[in-house]
Amino acid sequence: MGAQSAGPLVVGVDSSTQSTKALVVDATTGVVIARGQAPHTVSGGDAKESDPGRWWQALGEALAQCGDAARQASALSVGGQQHGLVALDAAGEPVRPALLWNDVRPAPQSERLIAELGGAKAWAQRVGSVPGPAFTVAKWAWLRANEPAAAAATAAVRLPHDYLTERLTGESVTDRGDASGTGWWASSTESYDAEILEHVGLSPEALPRVALPGEAAGTVHADELPLPHGALVAAGTGDNMAAALGLGLRPGQPVLSLGTSGTVYAVSTHRPADPTGTVAGFADARGDWLPLACTLNCTLAVDRVAALLGRDREAVEAGGEVAMLPFLDGERTPNLPGASGLVHGLRHDTTAGQLLQAAYDGAVFALLQALDRVLDADAAPDAPLLLIGGGAKGRAWRETVRRLSGRPVVVPEAQELVALGAAAQAAGLLLEEDPAAVARRWGTARGAEYEAQPRDVAAWDRLATTLADGEALLRR
Numbered sequence: 367m368g369a370q371s372a373g374p375l376v377v378g379v380d381s382s383t384q385s386t387k388a389l390v391v392d393a394t395t396g397v398v399i400a401r402g403q404a405p406h407t408v409s410g411g412d413a414k415e416s417d418p419g420r421w422w423q424a425l426g427e428a429l430a431q432c433g434d435a436a437r438q439a440s441a442l443s444v445g446g447q448q449h450g451l452v453a454l455d456a457a458g459e460p461v462r463p464a465l466l467w468n469d470v471r472p473a474p475q476s477e478r479l480i481a482e483l484g485g486a487k488a489w490a491q492r493v494g495s496v497p498g499p500a501f502t503v504a505k506w507a508w509l510r511a512n513e514p515a516a517a518a519a520t521a522a523v524r525l526p527h528d529y530l531t532e533r534l535t536g537e538s539v540t541d542r543g544d545a546s547g548t549g550w551w552a553s554s555t556e557s558y559d560a561e562i563l564e565h566v567g568l569s570p571e572a573l574p575r576v577a578l579p580g581e582a583a584g585t586v587h588a589d590e591l592p593l594p595h596g597a598l599v600a601a602g603t604g605d606n607m608a609a610a611l612g613l614g615l616r617p618g619q620p621v622l623s624l625g626t627s628g629t630v631y632a633v634s635t636h637r638p639a640d641p642t643g644t645v646a647g648f649a650d651a652r653g654d655w656l657p658l659a660c661t662l663n664c665t666l667a668v669d670r671v672a673a674l675l676g677r678d679r680e681a682v683e684a685g686g687e688v689a690m691l692p693f694l695d696g697e698r699t700p701n702l703p704g705a706s707g708l709v710h711g712l713r714h715d716t717t718a719g720q721l722l723q724a725a726y727d728g729a730v731f732a733l734l735q736a737l738d739r740v741l742d743a744d745a746a747p748d749a750p751l752l753l754i755g756g757g758a759k760g761r762a763w764r765e766t767v768r769r770l771s772g773r774p775v776v777v778p779e780a781q782e783l784v785a786l787g788a789a790a791q792a793a794g795l796l797l798e799e800d801p802a803a804v805a806r807r808w809g810t811a812r813g814a815e816y817e818a819q820p821r822d823v824a825a826w827d828r829l830a831t832t833l834a835d836g837e838a839l840l841r842r
């Protein structure tokens with residue numbers, strides 16, 4: 367255990383793509399008392415799959431690292447990577463590994479679904495999002511088409527966070543935030559869409575109940591984790607919605623998150639409906655909305671380029687005219703699921719450090735291009751970007767965001783905003799408070815401020831031209 371606590375303790379969990387992180391937090395002050403982290407494994411190549419059983423083990427390991435503090439918690443909540451398809455049989459066992467958000471194999475199914483149910487505009491208006499390959503509905507359609515026996519054996523479908531919540535509580539519960547990334551929860555009605563479910567051959571009985579914001583999922587029933595039996599369990603949410611809670615976001619404050627995925631988002635009071643599909647019209651975990659754009663190639667892609675060049679991730683160099691679109695895993699924003707990385711403008715005098723800088727530029731460009739679409743009238747044009755996620759610890763990431771956005775940047779001191787947001791949700795449930803107000807009281811968004819710099823228009827234009835001219839290659 368680290369610091370001393372004054373108030374009741376709560377646990378916040380972030381079950382993200384690469385690892386599970388757990389924080390034990392003083393619900394009154396927000397002081398982090400203990401922390402733990404345990405890795406996941408994700409299959410390589412085209413398939414991006416993980417064993418849900420490993421998430422459960424990793425949760426146990428991360429909690430065990432928190433020592434006695436976790437055993438003293440009064441409430442807990444789980445934030446998890448969005449969209450993943452966890453298909454369970456009648457005994458509650460996974461029928462196969464989970465298909466993750468960044469698995470682009472369902473691209474043909476996504477295109478078919480969009481066409482079959484009225485086109486992109488109709489989807490945006492009804493569901494709030496145009497369902498790209500990331501969405502659970504496209505993953506389910508892929509499973510039916512490619513592994514019919516697994517689909518036939520499926521009795522229940524869960525998202526990563528509600529799979530873990532169910533193992534903790536024995537209750538089948540999700541929340542509006544994570545449900546809004548399925549493609550079968552319609553933002554226009556704030557409920558499961560019976561017609562879409564029928565279209566994809568999935569019974570509503572197979573899905574969890576959607577808890578209302580502030581409602582509990584249940585209490586801890588599982589015996590094998592170092593948690594007190596009977597502790598309150600909040601409904602949890604998707605990891606981006608949890609981070610929005612963790613920052614105590616007010617409408618219009620833009621966030622840029624640099625993790626396995628790159629995301630840009632803001633809380634909005636208006637229900638989003640972007641027919642281009644760039645912006646996913648998610649619900650947040652309270653009662654508002656979370657328009658968000660997500661890239662597949664962020665910290666892992668840039669780290670891979672650094673490794674290929676044999677350089678430290680901070681060993682970037684300015685100058686030169688090379689442009690890189692580091693779409694190593696295909697890309698979601700822009701929607702180019704079949705893309706691979708593209709380099710243009712290589713010269714004899716291009717240095718390895720410039721090539722590495724070009725990888726950062728390409729990853730940040732893809733996110734910033736979507737930012738204007740994400741932000742609505744609630745957002746001030748010069749509002750500082752809140753920079754979070756593992757990449758926010760890196761100088762090269764931060765300076766690239768400043769140079770290409772032209773905006774002031776704030777890097778919150780608090781690490782692990784997803785887990786902190788889950789902790790704020792647990793504290794809100796325990797103390798009967800708005801979780802975002804809890805996080806604001808904890809001061810989680812406070813951090814180093816970096817002033818705006820003039821935008822590097824030349825680098826931006828090079829990337830925009832490379833994207834436009836390279837489209838045929840990127841679509842292959």
Ligand SMILES: Nc1ncnc2c1ncn2[C@@H]1O[C@H](COP(=O)(O)OP(=O)(O)O)[C@@H](O)[C@H]1O
Nearest residue numbers: 382383384385625626665666755756757759760
């Ligand atoms: N000091 C650092 N500087 C730059 N990047 C970092 C640093 N520490 C971690 N990272 C990056 O953070 C990433 C993990 O971010 P995180 O937000 O924890 O991921 P996720 O939650 O998506 O699993 C790693 O891929 C790594 O590249």
Ligand SMILES: O=C(CO)[C@@H](O)[C@H](O)COP(=O)(O)O
Nearest residue numbers: 382383447448467625626627
């Ligand atoms: O698909 C999305 C958002 O729509 C991703 O942001 C996932 O939620 C995975 O998040 P990380 O593991 O990168 O935090």
